[in-house]
Amino acid sequence: MNFKAYDILTSLIPGFLALLAGMQLFEIPFNKDLIVPYTAEAFLLGYVMAALSSWFEGIYYLTWGGKPSTRLLEGKNIWKVKFYASDKVKNLLKEECSSRTPSMDELFSCAVRKTNGGNNTKIEDFNAHYAFSRSLLTTALFGVPFVLYQHSCDYRFYIILLPLLFIIWLRAKQRAYFYAREVLSEYLKIKQQ
Numbered sequence: 001m002n003f004k005a006y007d008i009l010t011s012l013i014p015g016f017l018a019l020l021a022g023m024q025l026f027e028i029p030f031n032k033d034l035i036v037p038y039t040a041e042a043f044l045l046g047y048v049m050a051a052l053s054s055w056f057e058g059i060y061y062l063t064w065g066g067k068p069s070t071r072l073l074e075g076k077n078i079w080k081v082k083f084y085a086s087d088k089v090k091n092l093l094k095e096e097c098s099s100r101t102p103s104m105d106e107l108f109s110c111a112v113r114k115t116n117g118g119n120n121t122k123i124e125d126f127n128a129h130y131a132f133s134r135s136l137l138t139t140a141l142f143g144v145p146f147v148l149y150q151h152s153c154d155y156r157f158y159i160i161l162l163p164l165l166f167i168i169w170l171r172a173k174q175r176a177y178f179y180a181r182e183v184l185s186e187y188l189k190i191k192q193q
Contacts, residue, residue, distance in 0.1 A: 006128040012039070013132075014139035015046025021143035024150055046139075050131070053138035060134065064173045069108035069180040081177035089184050092191050108180070111187040121186050126179040133172040140168045 019042045023030065061067045071078075073093075075086040093107040096114070115123055144161050151157040 004128075006132065008043075010050060010128070010132045010135055011043050011046030013046070014049040014135045015042030015044065017136075017139050017143055018042075018045040018049060021146045025146040046135070049139045049142075050135045052142075053131075053134040056138060057134065060137070060172065060176075063169070064176070067104070068173070068176040069183070070104040072177065072180050072184060073104050073107060078173070078177055080174055081181055083181045083184060085184075085188055089188050092188070108183070111183050114190060115183055115186040121182075123179070123182050123186060126175075126182045130172070130175040130179040133168075133175040137168050137172040140165050 016038075019038060022028075022045075065071065066076075072081075072083045073086055073090050075083075077083060089111070090107060093110050094102060096110050097106055099106060102110075115121060144165050148157055148161060
């Protein structure tokens with residue numbers, strides 16, 4: 001089994017954040033002598049957060065106004081992420097799909113299939129960034145209420161944590177769009193060669 005740096009970071013960072021939020025909630029003091037067990041616990045918590053974030057993806061799509069790949073294929077962009085060749089890509093993808101009336105998911109799946117394994121693409125990096133952002137969003141959604149509950153009378157926590165939660169939500173949305181745009185752009189590049 002090969003671990004990449006992003007695999008470890010995607011589990012450890014959200015895991016440590018979840019661990020710290022849990023320790024805060026249950027008023028467990030941090031013990032520097034237990035750093036190795038904390039790291040193992042953080043990795044496990046991060047693994048769980050990654051699984052939950054994958055399962056909650058449909059809910060995130062609802063809050064983002066739809067699935068990013070579908071929205072881009074429909075020609076709908078968001079702030080910071082534009083894709084101008086949606087009609088061209090959609091027509092090329094329709095030619096490759098076996099279904100007469102393929103859904104947007106089928107079209108995007110075809111683009112993913114055609115672009116996977118490319119040597120000089122950044123698709124894996126964009127996918128890793130998206131998975132990490134999605135995992136951080138899930139961790140924040142679980143952790144922020146714990147911290148706010150613990151400090152419910154201190155308005156400073158609300159001033160910091162609620163905007164932070166919005167920023168994490170927005171960045172996860174943007175990362176999802178960046179990934180979808182990269183897949184569609186790479187597909188277009190392959191078809192134009």
